[in-house]
Amino acid sequence: MTTYNLALIGFGGVNRALAELIRDEPRRFADLGFELRVVAITDLAFGSLVQGEGIDLAAVLAMPRGSSFEGLPGGSTEARNEDVIKNSPADIVVEATFTSPIDGEPAVSHVRWALESGKHVVTTNKGPVALKGQELSTIAASNGVRFEYEGAVMSGTPVIRLAHKVLGGLELRAVQGILNGTSNYVLGRMEAGLGLEQAIAEAQELGYAEADPTADIGGSDVRLKVAILANELLGAGIHPNDVETTGIQDITSQDVADALARGCRWKLIGEARRDADGTVTAVVQPVALPAGHPLAGISGATNAVSFTTDLLGAVTVSGPGAGRVETAYALISDIIAVDEFAKGAVRA
Numbered sequence: 169m170t171t172y173n174l175a176l177i178g179f180g181g182v183n184r185a186l187a188e189l190i191r192d193e194p195r196r197f198a199d200l201g202f203e204l205r206v207v208a209i210t211d212l213a214f215g216s217l218v219q220g221e222g223i224d225l226a227a228v229l230a231m232p233r234g235s236s237f238e239g240l241p242g243g244s245t246e247a248r249n250e251d252v253i254k255n256s257p258a259d260i261v262v263e264a265t266f267t268s269p270i271d272g273e274p275a276v277s278h279v280r281w282a283l284e285s286g287k288h289v290v291t292t293n294k295g296p297v298a299l300k301g302q303e304l305s306t307i308a309a310s311n312g313v314r315f316e317y318e319g320a321v322m323s324g325t326p327v328i329r330l331a332h333k334v335l336g337g338l339e340l341r342a343v344q345g346i347l348n349g350t351s352n353y354v355l356g357r358m359e360a361g362l363g364l365e366q367a368i369a370e371a372q373e374l375g376y377a378e379a380d381p382t383a384d385i386g387g388s389d390v391r392l393k394v395a396i397l398a399n400e401l402l403g404a405g406i407h408p409n410d411v412e413t414t415g416i417q418d419i420t421s422q423d424v425a426d427a428l429a430r431g432c433r434w435k436l437i438g439e440a441r442r443d444a445d446g447t448v449t450a451v452v453q454p455v456a457l458p459a460g461h462p463l464a465g466i467s468g469a470t471n472a473v474s475f476t477t478d479l480l481g482a483v484t485v486s487g488p489g490a491g492r493v494e495t496a497y498a499l500i501s502d503i504i505a506v507d508e509f510a511k512g513a514v515r516a
């Protein structure tokens with residue numbers, strides 16, 4: 169049985185959910201042919217902890233936020249990310265810190281340090297993928313390791329891997345979707361009569377929202393995801409700043425009610441489309457979809473993406489777009505991809 173040592177960079181909702189699955193469901197991983205052992209954790213709130221024999225996850229999960237790892241063997245008060253990433257006995261670095269839509273830092277450095285020290289990286293952080301994806305993938309290949317990021321778009325719903333591995337042989341001409349769970353949940357709650365701020369507070373409580381929820385509401389989260397899909401699936405080579413972006417912050421409760429009255433539903437739509445001349449145009453904007461539109465029925469934190477293909481026309485995938493355990497599953501799917509690579513099942 170292969171054992172993979174993990175270093176968790178960030179110990180918030182997603183990585184805690186992963187730690188809980190590792191603690192509670194070892195059989196899930198044994199059935200996949202491997203064992204997962206957490207040997208390092210860093211977090212701004214807890215500090216750093218490195219224990220090569222494996223960290224007692226029940227103990228650290230029981231620690232209230234704000235307590236420090238300092239009192240534990242191998243613990244310290246500060247998040248010593250560079251030292252832990254470069255020098256801990258981890259095989260896989262799990263990057264789940266805050267997304268920065270500006271420069272992707274410090275997560276870009278976390279990923280680069282890991283890859284350059286011969287460690288695989290699995291991440292749900294959109295910043296490194298949207299802003300430095302090609303560069304980091306090249307570093308991974310040159311170091312014989314994997315850089316996997318299924319959870320960067322649509323949480324645990326396998327959009328990136330599906331498009332790459334299942335839609336092979338098709339020409340993808342466009343992708344369009346509801347790519348942010350928080351804003352979709354908020355619009356639905358506004359349809360139920362809640363105000364914007366109250367709906368946002370609910371989404372935060374449910375663990376859907378970014379640390380700064382203006383990223384969800386203002387569209388910058390979707391902008392990153394559209395850039396990722398455009399680059400991954402349409403070979404666009406664009407930067408998130410190339411994506412014209414409008415959020416839902418100016419949509420009022422009256423706008424929502426008026427749309428419902430005329431049989432429409434406001435949705436925040438991200439889209440990338442290959443134009444006739446081969447260039448790719450990408451946009452994020454609120455759209456009042458008619459009830460019959462395939463995306464109009466997508467509710468709550470559910471996401472959906474529709475691929476426009478040459479041979480099949482539209483192929484639509486729907487699933488959770490946010491959620492702690494749903495996103496932790498994306499990391500598991502990434503670790504499975506690492507395991508397949510390590511066992512020679514796939515080429516780099």
Ligand SMILES: NC(=O)c1ccc[n+]([C@@H]2O[C@H](COP(=O)([O-])OP(=O)(O)OC[C@H]3O[C@@H](n4cnc5c(N)ncnc54)[C@H](O)[C@@H]3O)[C@@H](O)[C@H]2O)c1
Pocket residue numbers: 177178179180181182183210211212213247249264265266267274292293294319320323375376377378379489490491492495
């Ligand atoms: N929650 C979801 O549904 C979801 C879905 C897909 C992707 N994501 C992405 O996954 C990442 C993690 O999401 P989350 O919900 O766990 O967020 P979170 O805010 O609950 O946790 C992030 C953790 O990272 C820590 N952190 C931030 N910067 C750090 C640094 N420089 N060094 C060490 N620790 C640091 C924070 O203290 C916090 O505990 C984010 O980038 C988010 O955009 C989240």
Ligand SMILES: N[C@@H](CCO)C(=O)O
Pocket residue numbers: 320322323347348349350351376377378384389489490491
């Ligand atoms: N805050 C993001 C998390 C998933 O990226 C959302 O609501 O979609």
